[in-house]
Amino acid sequence: MSSEKVIECVPNISEGRNEEVIHKLIDILDLQKGVQLLHIDSGYDANRTVFTIVGNPEMLIKGMLSFYKVVLESIDMRIHTGAHPCIGAVDVCPFIPLKNISLKEVIPIAEEFGKTVAEKLKIPVYLYESAAQRPERIALSNIRKGGFWYLEEKMKHKDWKPDFGPELPHFSFGASCIGAREILIAFNISLHTNDVKIAQKIASQIRTSSKNKQHAFSNLKAIGWEMPSYNCVQVSMNLTNYKKTTIFDVFETVKYLSAAYGVDIIGSEIVGMLPLDAIKSCGTSILKKEGIKKMASDEELIDITVKYLGLNAHEDFIPKEKILDFNLDF
Incomplete structure (x- = not known):
C-alpha cells in the first residue's frame, strides 16, 4: 500500500454562470501534474462553482496557485450577483486530509498557502476552521458577514485585519478564506x-x-x-x-x-x-x-x-x- 500523502481541496469560486471561465479553470487544473479534478458543481442562482480536487500536498499547492491566478484574471466581484454569501472570487479554499496525513498536518499547509497567495497575488487572506488563528474566525460565517460590499469597511477595524496580505480588499477579487477541516x-x-x-x-x-x-x-x-x-x-x-x-x-x-x-x-x-x-x-x-x-x-x-x-x-x-x-x- 502506498504511503503517499493525499489531501483534498474544495475551492468555491463566485462564478456559476460563465462557462468560459469555468472551463479555463478546468483546463489549468488538467495541466497540473499530481493533481486530479474529481468533480465540478455549478449553481446558477448561487452563482457559485464548487471544485473537488485531490493530490499530494506539494503538487496540489502548486496547482491551486495557478488556479487562483486564473480566477484573479477572470472574475470581477464588483459585478457579481448571486444568492450565496461571499467575500471573494475564490471565496473559500479548504484543505482536507484524505490519506496518510492528519488534520493537524494539514493546518500548516493551509497557512503556508494562504501566505503565498497573499504575497504573490496581493490578495487579503483569512484563515478559518482548524487553521484559524483567532477564535472568532473559526466560523466562516463570521468572516463573511456583511459580504463583499461591506468588506472594505469591515477591514478598517483592527479585529478584522486579514491574517495575510493587504489590509484592504483587492479591488476586483475581494478576499479569500483559506482553511483546514475534515470532510463536510x-x-x-x-x-x-x-x-x-x-x-x-x-x-x-x-x-x-x-x-x-x-x-x-x-x-x-x-x-x-x-x-x-x-x-x-x-x-x-x-x-x-x-x-x-x-x-x-x-x-x-x-x-x-x-x-x-x-x-x-x-x-x-x-x-x-x-x-x-x-x-x-x-x-x-x-x-x-x-x-x-x-x-x-x-x-x-x-x-x-x-x-x-x-x-x-x-x-x-x-x-x-x-x-x-x-x-x-x-
Missing part, C-alpha cells in the same frame, strides 16, 4: 413554496447557533434562500461532522418543520461530493424507520437513499460521479 457534506433541501421566509425560519431553528435548541443540531450550518431556476426555496446546509449530525436526521427534521408550515418537500441535492459511508448510513436509517430488517448491499442502500431524499428531483444523482470513494485511486 453540503446538503440542500428544496421546499414546495416560493416563500423564502419559511426556509429561513427552518434554517434558524436547526443550525447549531440557534437560540432555540429544540430542533438545533450540533455541527450544522444552515441558511434559507430562493432558487428561481428551481421555482422553489431551499434550506441550504453544511454538515460539518456528518457522523454526528447525519443526513437522515437532518432531512427528517426539515420535513417535520416544513410540514408544520403546510409545505411539502420537493427533494434534495448534494453540492459537490459525499463519502460512501454517509449515504450507506442514511439508507440503513431509512430501512430501520420503515421496519425493514434485511441486509442490503451498498448499491441497494444508495438507491434507497436517493429515492427517499429525492436526490434526482433537480438533476440526476449519479453515484459514480457524486460519491467520493468511487473516484479515488487508493
Whole structure:
C-alpha cells in the first residue's frame, strides 16, 4: 500500500454562470501534474462553482496557485450577483486530509498557502476552521458577514485585519478564506413554496447557533434562500461532522418543520461530493424507520437513499460521479 500523502481541496469560486471561465479553470487544473479534478458543481442562482480536487500536498499547492491566478484574471466581484454569501472570487479554499496525513498536518499547509497567495497575488487572506488563528474566525460565517460590499469597511477595524496580505480588499477579487477541516457534506433541501421566509425560519431553528435548541443540531450550518431556476426555496446546509449530525436526521427534521408550515418537500441535492459511508448510513436509517430488517448491499442502500431524499428531483444523482470513494485511486 502506498504511503503517499493525499489531501483534498474544495475551492468555491463566485462564478456559476460563465462557462468560459469555468472551463479555463478546468483546463489549468488538467495541466497540473499530481493533481486530479474529481468533480465540478455549478449553481446558477448561487452563482457559485464548487471544485473537488485531490493530490499530494506539494503538487496540489502548486496547482491551486495557478488556479487562483486564473480566477484573479477572470472574475470581477464588483459585478457579481448571486444568492450565496461571499467575500471573494475564490471565496473559500479548504484543505482536507484524505490519506496518510492528519488534520493537524494539514493546518500548516493551509497557512503556508494562504501566505503565498497573499504575497504573490496581493490578495487579503483569512484563515478559518482548524487553521484559524483567532477564535472568532473559526466560523466562516463570521468572516463573511456583511459580504463583499461591506468588506472594505469591515477591514478598517483592527479585529478584522486579514491574517495575510493587504489590509484592504483587492479591488476586483475581494478576499479569500483559506482553511483546514475534515470532510463536510453540503446538503440542500428544496421546499414546495416560493416563500423564502419559511426556509429561513427552518434554517434558524436547526443550525447549531440557534437560540432555540429544540430542533438545533450540533455541527450544522444552515441558511434559507430562493432558487428561481428551481421555482422553489431551499434550506441550504453544511454538515460539518456528518457522523454526528447525519443526513437522515437532518432531512427528517426539515420535513417535520416544513410540514408544520403546510409545505411539502420537493427533494434534495448534494453540492459537490459525499463519502460512501454517509449515504450507506442514511439508507440503513431509512430501512430501520420503515421496519425493514434485511441486509442490503451498498448499491441497494444508495438507491434507497436517493429515492427517499429525492436526490434526482433537480438533476440526476449519479453515484459514480457524486460519491467520493468511487473516484479515488487508493
